[in-house]
Amino acid sequence: MFSVTPVKDLVLIGGGHSHVIVLKQLAINPIPRLRLTLISDVYHTPYSGMLPGYIAGLYKFNDCHIDVQALANLAKARLLIDRAIGLDLQTNQVLCANRPPVPFDILSIDIGSTPGTMTVPGVQQQAIPVKPIAKFLDHWDKIVETVRENPREKMRLAVVGGGAGGVELTLAIFSRLQQIYGLHSQLPENHLELHLFQKSDRLIPQRHPGVSQRLQKLISSRGINLHLGETVTEIEGKSPHSIHCESGLTVKCDRLFWVTQARAATWLKDAGLATDDQGFILVNDYLQSISHPDIFAAGDIATMLNHPRPKAGVFAVRQGKPLAENLGRKANQQPLKPYRPQKEFLILISTGDQQAIASRGCFRLGPHPLIWQWKDHIDRQFMNNFTQLD
Ligand SMILES: Cc1cc2nc3c(=O)[nH]c(=O)nc-3n(C[C@H](O)[C@H](O)[C@H](O)COP(=O)(O)OP(=O)(O)OC[C@H]3O[C@@H](n4cnc5c(N)ncnc54)[C@H](O)[C@@H]3O)c2cc1C
Structure with a gap:
């Protein structure tokens, strides 16, 4: 036996x-x-x-x-x-x-x-959380479609959360919508209004201050409204929403993405x-x-x-x-x-325009196209493990 x-x-x-x-x-x-x-x-x-x-x-x-x-x-x-x-x-x-x-x-x-602080009044009903990603992408695809169909209508978007995810998302949204608007001449320069809200006084505070400075400069140079040291306390009304901050600042937007700390x-x-x-x-x-x-x-x-x-x-x-x-x-x-x-650990932060910034400890470099190419290579190599399954 x-x-x-x-x-x-x-x-x-x-x-x-x-x-x-x-x-x-x-x-x-x-x-x-x-x-x-x-x-x-x-x-x-x-x-x-x-x-x-x-x-x-x-x-x-x-x-x-x-x-x-x-x-x-x-x-x-x-x-x-x-x-x-x-x-x-x-x-x-x-x-x-x-x-x-x-x-x-x-x-x-x-x-x-999933993003935290979804308990802020109005967020559950009005904001688009970045996770689950599948749902977020459905919303994003619809926004792209709306902009494509009505490029002459002004679009006001906001991102809440200035960590790596929120920053990359903001820059990516900007690039994509600018590409679409770019196909139409005679649109005013500020046709897209984009806001980024960050609770602390700098972006990606876990990283070296030099990285935050570079990103802040880049974001401002693209005409994106950066609100540092602003805590969102309430989202009021359906689209357009009023975003209320602790400081008394109120900003109106048509769509709002929620990318706060993980919960x-x-x-x-x-x-x-x-x-x-x-x-x-x-x-x-x-x-x-x-x-x-x-x-x-x-x-x-x-x-x-x-x-x-x-x-x-x-x-x-x-x-x-x-x-x-x-x-x-x-x-x-x-x-x-x-x-x-x-x-x-090294992070490679994409800036939406086929460039990226590298950051590890005190080391920081970019934005530069070569860093994007490096990131793209690493990412595609990772994906090859799952696309070439034979
Ligand atoms: C815009 C953005 C950009 C980012 N870029 C980077 C980056 O460049 N580098 C980096 O290191 N990090 C990045 N992050 C952070 C990164 O997304 C997370 O750290 C990473 O996804 C965590 O991986 P995970 O395996 O824990 O979970 P996930 O990748 O979230 O995977 C979880 C899976 O489980 C499924 N699932 C969830 N709940 C259930 C359930 N109850 N039952 C069954 N299935 C379920 C989900 O659908 C999903 O498929 C980024 C985040 C954002 C928002």
């Missing part, structure tokens, strides 16, 4: 940057007797590094989205298109919006984050997982929940207890391989391997 190891269920929630790498790794090195399920609320998951380029009209949808179904097929994973809305940690099941609970032996969560889905904490003060899952050096050893998390939704880092796609990408390895080790009851993220 010999015993057979039972089949285990590994369930992945969210097709984020870490999980697409996990799927690719498991396609290359399948784990015997492991049944793989991916629960994703989208068929095409966006690669954030190329998103501003998509908005600026420099990339097509397929350039910057990963086909989750094709990737799941390659990894021989079952794909459930649904939204996870809760966890039953007594019975180890994922609760979904549209189907019966999905049982798991091992669970991994990579669902990203976590509340159902994770509600389920009983250990989280940090902001509801992000606390994980140890193995990317394993500190309260539930069968549960792993990576990307924005995870906070590494010993190595907290900013919420950025670069960390989510880097966590992909160690996460895949530890999920395999957990399934095979082998010791897990620790992972330590880097402290300093």
Whole structure:
């Protein structure tokens, strides 16, 4: 008589940057007797590094989205298109919006984050949050269509949040709409009115002040209205909206994008997982929940207890391989391997016009077309991992 190891269920929630790498790794090195399920609320998951380029009209949808179904097929994973809305940690099941609970032996969560402070009065009803990205892109495509169809109508847009995402988004919006307006002569110069609101007194305050200065100068030189040190306290009225700030400043706009600091889905904490003060899952050096050893998390939704880092796609990408390895080790009851993220990291901030600024610690360079070409090369190389699947 010999015993057979039972089949285990590994369930992945969210097709984020870490999980697409996990799927690719498991396609290359399948784990015997492991049944793989991916629960994703989208068929095409966006690669954030190329998103501003998509908005600026420099990339097509397929350039910057990963086909989750094709990737799941390659990894021989079952794909459930649904939204996870809760966890039953007594019975180890994922609760979904549209189907019966999905049982798991091992669970991994990579669902990203959403912009915070959506509780500011009027924001929930009037603002367009940058995440979920699929919904945001639907809104953006409609705005582009409106501008194309009615180029003579003045458009007033606002972005709230002057972190890297908000700055790239503002510059990308400017470039794209200027391209469209540029096709029509005789339009007044200030036909597009664009505002960027930032709570602190400089843009991307986590980066060297020299980077903030360069971006502030660039934004002002393009005629974009930069409101530093302004906290938005209320959005009043349907389009046009009045944006009210703590200082008393009021600005009118037709559409408003919300790109404030990342926040976590509340159902994770509600389920009983250990989280940090902001509801992000606390994980140890193995990317394993500190309260539930069968549960792993990576990307924005995870906070590494010993190595907290900013919420950025670069960390989510880097966590992909160690996460895949530890999920395999957990399934095979082998010791897990620790992972330590880097402290300093390079960001390449695109400026919407095929240029970019590089920033790492005190080092900063650009804006320059060569830095954009470098960024474009890195991003396309990343995407090639998921577009050339044979
Ligand atoms: C405009 C913009 C530009 C940015 N540019 C950069 C950049 O250049 N470099 C950088 O490092 N970072 C950048 N960021 C930050 C980056 O977007 C995030 O840090 C990154 O996306 C985090 O990756 P993730 O894997 O954690 O989650 P995500 O990429 O958000 O992926 C999560 C996935 O899970 C799915 N999902 C979510 N909830 C559920 C659910 N309940 N059930 C099932 N599926 C679910 C989502 O649809 C999505 O497919 C940018 C952000 C913005 C807004």
